[in-house]
Every structure is written in C-alpha cells, then in structure tokens.
Amino acid sequence: MTRLSSASLAAGGSQQVLLQRDKLQPGIVHLGLGAFARAHTAVFTENAMLASGDFGWGITGVTQRSDTVARQLTPQDGLFTVTERGDGAAPLRVVSSIVEAISGRDDPGTVVDRIADPATSVVTLTITEKGYRIDPRTGTLNTGDDQVRADLAGQPPQTAIGQIARGLQQRARTDAGPLTVVSCDNLPGNGELTRTLVHAFAAALPAEEAEPLLSWLEANVTFPNTMVDRMVPATTAADLDAVERELGLRDEAAVVAEPFLQWVIEDNFASRRPRWEDAGALFSSDVAAWEDAKLRLLNASHSMLAYLGLATGKTTISDAVGEQAFRTACSRMMAEDALPTITLPAGLDGAAYCAQVLARFANPALGHTTAKVGSDGSQKIGLRLLTTVRGSLNAGREPRWAALAVAAWMHHVASAATPDLNDPLAPELHALLPANRTAATVVPALLGCRSIFDAGLATHQGFADLLIHWYRIIDTHGLDGLGNEINHG
Numbered sequence: 336m337t338r339l340s341s342a343s344l345a346a347g348g349s350q351q352v353l354l355q356r357d358k359l360q361p362g363i364v365h366l367g368l369g370a371f372a373r374a375h376t377a378v379f380t381e382n383a384m385l386a387s388g389d390f391g392w393g394i395t396g397v398t399q400r401s402d403t404v405a406r407q408l409t410p411q412d413g414l415f416t417v418t419e420r421g422d423g424a425a426p427l428r429v430v431s432s433i434v435e436a437i438s439g440r441d442d443p444g445t446v447v448d449r450i451a452d453p454a455t456s457v458v459t460l461t462i463t464e465k466g467y468r469i470d471p472r473t474g475t476l477n478t479g480d481d482q483v484r485a486d487l488a489g490q491p492p493q494t495a496i497g498q499i500a501r502g503l504q505q506r507a508r509t510d511a512g513p514l515t516v517v518s519c520d521n522l523p524g525n526g527e528l529t530r531t532l533v534h535a536f537a538a539a540l541p542a543e544e545a546e547p548l549l550s551w552l553e554a555n556v557t558f559p560n561t562m563v564d565r566m567v568p569a570t571t572a573a574d575l576d577a578v579e580r581e582l583g584l585r586d587e588a589a590v591v592a593e594p595f596l597q598w599v600i601e602d603n604f605a606s607r608r609p610r611w612e613d614a615g616a617l618f619s620s621d622v623a624a625w626e627d628a629k630l631r632l633l634n635a636s637h638s639m640l641a642y643l644g645l646a647t648g649k650t651t652i653s654d655a656v657g658e659q660a661f662r663t664a665c666s667r668m669m670a671e672d673a674l675p676t677i678t679l680p681a682g683l684d685g686a687a688y689c690a691q692v693l694a695r696f697a698n699p700a701l702g703h704t705t706a707k708v709g710s711d712g713s714q715k716i717g718l719r720l721l722t723t724v725r726g727s728l729n730a731g732r733e734p735r736w737a738a739l740a741v742a743a744w745m746h747h748v749a750s751a752a753t754p755d756l757n758d759p760l761a762p763e764l765h766a767l768l769p770a771n772r773t774a775a776t777v778v779p780a781l782l783g784c785r786s787i788f789d790a791g792l793a794t795h796q797g798f799a800d801l802l803i804h805w806y807r808i809i810d811t812h813g814l815d816g817l818g819n820e821i822n823h824g
C-alpha cells in the first residue's frame with residue numbers, strides 16, 4: 336500500500352491537506368512527539384494558522400528517547416491523520432503543521448540549532464512527567480541523574496531540559512532574540528516548574544557560563560503555565576488499518592482521539608506567538624486553578640479507574656467506568672475528597688465538570704487502556720491524589736475515596752511482575768516490597784517510598800489504616816467485595 340506523503344495525497348488520497356504548505360514558515364520547536372502532541376498541540380497550531388492566516392508556525396518536532404515517530408513522519412513529509420472517536424466526531428483529517436521531525440537522541444546538535452534559530456520563537460513540550468528529571472525531594476532539577484550530569488558536562492544534550500538550556504545558551508550567544516517555552520504536560524504550575532528546571536540547569540554550569548546565561552534568560556525567556564486536555568490512547572495496529580482503508584494511503588503515524596479538546600494558556604509570552612485563541616484556546620490569568628482542577632478531578636479519577644480496572648481484569652477505561660461501583664467511587668472521590676480542597680477557576684462549574692469527565696471516560700470507541708493510564712504511577716499519584724489526601728487530612732476529614740485509589744495503585748505495584756511494571760521507579764518500588772505480600776505488609780512498605788510519600792503522610796496512622804482497609808478488600812474480595820464496600824461505604 337502506498338505511504339502517506341504530500342505527493343501521494345495530492346495524487347489520490349481521500350482527504351487533502353488544509354494548509355498551503357509552501358506558505359508555511361518554521362516558528363515552533365516541539366519536544367516530545369508522542370500521540371498527545373500530534374492530536375493536541377499540532378492540531379491547535381494548525382487551526383490557529385488556518386484561522387489567523389499567519390503561517391509562520393510550522394513545527395519542528397523532536398522525539399525524545401525513541402526515534403520511532405521521527406522515522407514514521409519523515410517519509411510522510413510530516414503529515415499524519417487524526418481520527419476522532421465518539422459523539423460529535425469530526426471526519427478523518429490530515430494534519431500538516433509539522434514541517435520537520437528529528438530524533439533528539441540521535442541528533443541533539445540539530446535540536447540545539449533549531450531552538451537557537453532566530454526563526455524560532457516558541458518551544459512547546461509534551462515530554463510526560465518523568466521527562467522533566469525532577470528530584471521529588473527538592474522539587475528542582477535532579478542533578479544526580481546520569482543524563483542531566485552528562486548534559487551539564489557539555490555532552491550533546493539528551494534531556495529535554497538540557498536541550499532547551501543549551502539551545503537558549505546558543506541563542507544568547509548569537510543574539511537570536513527572545514523566546515517562550517510552553518510546557519504542555521499534566522503538572523501543577525508546569526511553566527513555573529520548567530523555568531525552575533532550566534534556571535537550575537543554567538546555575539549548575541561553570542560560573543563563567545552560568546552568569547551570562549541566567550541574566551539573558553531573565554530578560555528574554557518566559558515560561559507561561561498551561562492546562563491541556565484531550566484523551567489520546569495509544570494507536571493500535573487495527574487503527575492503522577482502519578485509517579488506511581479510509582484514506583487509501585498508509586499512515587504509520589496516525590493518532591486516534593476523543594472529540595474533546597481544550598487548552599488554557601497564561602498570556603505571558605516574551606516573543607511572537609501563534610493566535611491559538613483563534614483556534615479556541617482560552618488565555619487566562621488563572622491557569623494554576625484550571626490545572627489543579629483538571630489534575631485532581633479528571634486525572635485523579637482516570638488513575639483511580641485505571642488501578643481499580645487493572646485489579647479486576649478490565650482492559651479499558653470505558654469498561655472500568657461502566658462498572659457502577661467504580662463510577663460511584665470516582666464521583667464520591669471528586670465530590671467529597673477533591674472538590675472541598677480545590678479553589679475552582681472562575682467560570683468552571685465543579686459538578687458539571689465531574690459529570691462531563693465521567694461521560695468522556697465512558698466513550699466506548701476510544702479504547703483507552705487501563706494499562707496505559709496506569710503507567711508511570713509513581714510520577715502521577717502524588718500530583719493527582721496525594722494533594723487531595725493532604726488537603727482532606729489537614730481539614731480534619733478522612734480522604735476515604737482518594738485512599739481507595741492509592742490502595743489500588745499499591746495493589747498494582749505489588750501484583751505486577753518486575754519487568755511488567757511500567758514505571759521509572761519500578762526497581763525502587765520492587766526493592767521495598769516484602770516477600771509475603773498482604774495488606775499489612777505492602778502498605779507500610781510502599782509508604783516508605785520517600786520519592787512519593789513525604790514523612791507526614793508516611794507516618795499518618797489514619798491514612799495507613801484506610802489504605803490497609805481498601806487494600807485488603809481489593810486483594811481478598813475482588814470486584815464483588817469492592818462493589819459492596821463502595822455501595823455501602
């Protein structure tokens with residue numbers, strides 16, 4: 336079958352590109368070319384160019400640890416399709432905003448050059464929680480990480496923060512102008528955090544490099560906070576075949592997504608930017624509140640369903656939310672544990688948001704797997720669930736439902752065989768686990784993981800008791816026991 340490319344599409348695809356590609360100029364470097372970036376950031380940017388007529392925002396996409404997506408996109412001239420699934424789905428669409436795809440692992444020098452190029456004025460990133468190389472104990476850059484150390488020592492940079500900092504250093508030296516770094520990951524204060532990490536990288540350089548870079552960063556680079564939202568499952572072989580049947584061409588980089596799409600951005604740009612508002616993005620001075628609400632309502636429930644689903648043999652999020660007791664547990668976690676400890680942004684109706692989240696999870700066509708959402712739990716549960724646990728405990732309330740989600744995560748960690756636990760902390764977590772795994776042994780053992788639980792939480796007897804209670808039910812009574820306890824709890 337013929338591969339998707341500009342030429343093959345023009346010659347006979349069932350769709351056409353929406354942008355006039357000869358008019359596109361590169362303006363954005365995007366780090367992390369996973370499915371989310373293609374279904375969210377690339378689509379928003381294309382829509383902004385179409386709506387505004389400003390075509391200066393072609394994207395240079397950079398893959399991180401694996402070069403797969405760069406290898407998929409290059410022979411396709413950067414083109415890929417987005418298939419929406421669910422109520423209100425738009426027709427299959429070819430997205431053409433990515434003008435170049437490069438492997439950051441194999442070609443870090445080009446990444447640095449592109450960031451330093453005067454034509455670039457925005458760097459966006461979707462590198463997932465673990466890509467930031469945060470030391471969870473200090474909240475800043477983990478300078479003990481081998482790759483961070485190598486990047487600081489002047490090796491061609493492999494980490495995203497190293498690539499950004501080195502690109503900006505070259506930009507400063509060549510006077511290439513101001514730039515804005517836009518984090519699009521599910522982290523509270525993602526912009527401020529990225530700023531902290533880039534500044535920490537700069538500060539850790541030898542003094543003669545650190546000082547000029549830090550003062551240049553201060554005057555020329557901003558890091559707006561953002562909140563991004565779209566559920567994007569991993570593409571399957573069946574998805575690729577379905578696209579091929581519809582498009583008449585083979586697209587190895589196809590992505591599937593729900594119709595819902597949202598981006599809230601802080602208007603804090605040091606440079607020119609695309610008119611993303613013309614594509615429906617909301618510019619707000621209250622992004623931290625949007626992000627907090629999304630993480631602790633949507634993402635927290637997503638993680639809860641993933642671990643409850645994994646414990647009871649449910650493969651997809653829609654199967655898990657289809658279980659009435661699990662839906663009840665999510666609703667109660669949001670209403671009773673999370674909402675009372677969240678300050679909602681103006682204009683967001685908490686109850687309506689929670690109902691919408693559950694309806695989105697129920698989309699049966701999406702095939703979002705519990706294994707995918709459950710991956711990297713050590714990087715996620717602190718932000719999604721433990722903030723709520725702390726908030727409830729501080730207010731003198733029992734975080735009953737958030738504790739259920741944490742217990743389900745512990746059960747997942749204790750049940751997954753070592754190579755199967757998809758988590759950067761898997762070795763550390765498994766080293767903590769006892770040989771005899773019961774509620775009474777696993778809970779205290781995992782509470783000892785200081786990268787996740789601070790001393791206050793780890794030694795809170797009431798929290799430990801809740802975890803042991805739920806863990807025991809999951810472990811010994813399965814789905815029926817959980818159903819009884821949730822419905823009568």
Ligand code: CS2
Nearest residue numbers: 563564565566634637707708
């Ligand atoms: C999910 C998110 O995989 C996960 O951890 O909770 O990727 C989720 O689908 C998005 O944040 C939705 O915007």
